[in-house]
Amino acid sequence: MNTETLIAVNIGLPIVSALAAFLFNHRRAREGIVSVTALTLIVSSLLLFLNGGMELSLGHSFEVIVVVLDFVLLLYFLYQGFKALSWQVIVLSLGQLAPAAYFEFVLETPPVEAILVIDRLSILMTLIINVIGSIVLVYALGYMEEHESHQGGESRQNLFFFYLVLLLGAMNGLVYSNSLYWLYFFWEVTTLCCYELIRYEGTEEATENGLRALWMGLVGGVAMIAAMYVANYGYGTIAIDELLAAIPSRYLYLTFALMAIAAFTKSAQLPFQSWLIGAMVAPTPVSALLHSSTMVNAGVYLVLRVAPAIQGTYLTYGIAFIGIFSFMVTAIIALSQKLSKKILAYSTIGNLGLIIFCAAMNTPLSYSAATILLLFHSMSKGLLFMCAGVIENRLHTRQIEDWKGLISRLPVTAAITMVGMVSMFLPLFGVLLGKWAAIGITATAPLFLSIVMIAMMVIGSSATTLFWAKWLGHFAITPMSDSEPAKENLPATYKLSLYSMLGLVIAASLGSGLVLNRLVAPIVAMNYGKVWDTSILVLSSQIGSFMILPLWAALAAVFIVGGLIFRSKGGVVKPPYMSGENVEGEPEVFRSTADGVVKYQIAGMFFDPDITESRWVPYSTLAGVFLNMILLALVIL
């Protein structure tokens, strides 16, 4: 199949399927539409990967459609602003309507030659969006059935799947766009989908969080329009490839700085982190999609796109600084969180910060680290959110304190969740390969800046390890009362999505050499040079070497040796030592002095009151605002 068709499928099919899913509000029809879409998107993105990139110019009629739709969208935002009486939304949509109208109808702008440019970076993004996104779509089918069966009433799933599927199309369009205006349009569509999905439940909290996501997204839109104006004023073009190749000047750096700020809004970097935390009120598939393959990746993508053009500037280190600052702060805040989805959300922001940091450090190795982290993080985080959703639907709680004894209650889901957690912070998996490289390049900035960044990196990494490890430990607590594992029945959609994502996470880590060669290296080679030297056992770069496969061999040894020891020695499971007599058949109880029965409870460690959200978030948000202002000042002055 030729590349044009594939591109049309990747953007067009989600739009068509979204409409179909909206019109046919029936379970069977929805399942058919969504699964066919998912399968087609996976196949077409793989074919696109095999075909390679191209440039595409489109007819004028497409341009007109995009402009019209863009104004419809902006007017819809304005309407929503008036409906909810949200002054932020009103001001920010007016702040886009007027400049966009002036830009389109008054200003003379030369047309962009290649509207869509598909290169290796876009292809990686498209793979992430379509493969991981499609798995989440399948998961959503099962999840929403369970979810609605708890609620009753008429099904509103058609609306839900409309925006969910549309989001994939918008993301595909976004990563292909070479015209800033098109990029801006798809950007706004993702904002729309995100807003509608977050407020889907219709509760007061959902509406409020949706509006917050909307106005923060609109801040990004305003920054994008401003970037368009500056680019057009300075260089007379809004084609991204021409801007990247342009001779640097203050205007160019200002354009890129504005694009970076837009990226921070999408990727929820400080001070824009609160919308992503608030997004957890939506049904879990939304989080799984926003955090893994779509939305937040749009911002990261923009930084990855722009970074090569600003090598060695203050701007690049400014962006890197905001990234690593977000990484450190969110890792610390995550230590104090008790809700599963909140921990995952803070971890996402931290990882995105790390990716942005790596991309903006702008060395060949750091750039490859950013793409590695992007890829592996999206898989692991998708998996973790899906598991969190399954557990939540079974236990009806997000409190990780109440997630006890899952190994015996939900053995399959618990095992997959634990693999997911391990994949985020232990060196058997690809995320740590990225982090390894990230630590290695921290010192490549000007030296005195490096010292600060090194400290932040170490603090952030330690906090990350701590919050994952303590969650993993708490998750692993196995009460004596239920030592017999229960049988777990998962619906087919869950099985399909969880197993395939788990398979992806493990396979990509085992085949990390191949991933580096086929996916990462071509992207890095576009702007830098060769970085990785891969052999079967060792992945080496100029700063050292990382070995994933030997560690897996060691893991296999653990199971073989441990199994043999267990088989020869056996083991009688005994109740824990309690400084007193255990009460037969009653867990969490022991006899103390004078035969008094004492109940005990194991609670998690949350560093209260040293770290609390209410104290840390305002200060760090303020610091984020300050850092963003410094970033702009650096460019303008």
Added chain:
Amino acid sequence: MNFRYMVPILYVLATPLMGGLMMGLDRKITARMQGRVGPPLVQPFYDVIKLWGKEPFISSRMQPILATGYLVFVLTGLTLLALKADLLHILFTLTLADICLIVSAYNSESPYSNLGGRRELLAMLSYEPIMVLTAMSIQIVTGSFLVSGIFSYGTPLLLVMPAAFIVQILVLIIDMKKSPYDVSGSGHAHQELVRGVYTEFSGYTMALVELGHWIKTVFILSLICLFWAHNLLFGAVLALALWFLAILADNIYPRLTWKSMLRTTWLTGFTLILANFVVLIVLEVI
């Protein structure tokens, strides 16, 4: 067989022996400091052999696997070190081993074991940043995380980064579970009644964990030897000096809280190592 691999293999095989002997020596020295005679030098070996033959009680089915995991991953890290692989990757492997021990402690529903696991986690949080910072300094100085890079670097690391060397004493104290930072489980009966992170281990799982701990101690001492890589014998003398200081501290200081452990290690660790950087930058070494 290639001769190049002989030395690493011999080193890895000899480590459990060295670890056991050092543990025995540790107990002997401690006893003398306290005016006792102390057990024979090979007592730790007797202990482990006896543990291995004890009745097999476990706290859950995951425990034997995780205890094996601790031992195997410590050995993996050691092997990577012997092969002069990547320092940061070696530290990650060490984390992997630690996590096995910690999850295993959390795994049982015992409050003591849970508290121990939590404190072991905090101990890890205290010493790991120091080690990572040291590895990063080494990378900045030698240009590579590879241990082989340290050997091919012109001057011994001790001369370039003395401050980083000094803070290794904290790492050693925490790893050997010595006072004042033995919060996660001390070796002394006078220190506590329930043995922190080790509470729920018994019999062969305890033997596995004990063996892992010996190897880990030698492993960390070996890392300290790298500060004088040009003459490893002298490096070993340096490491043993720190080891002796850790035992001395154990017999002088009472246990401190985890908060003070965290505060001290982070403040001293970060300040000294980063100050070391600044000096190197000013002197234009890097």
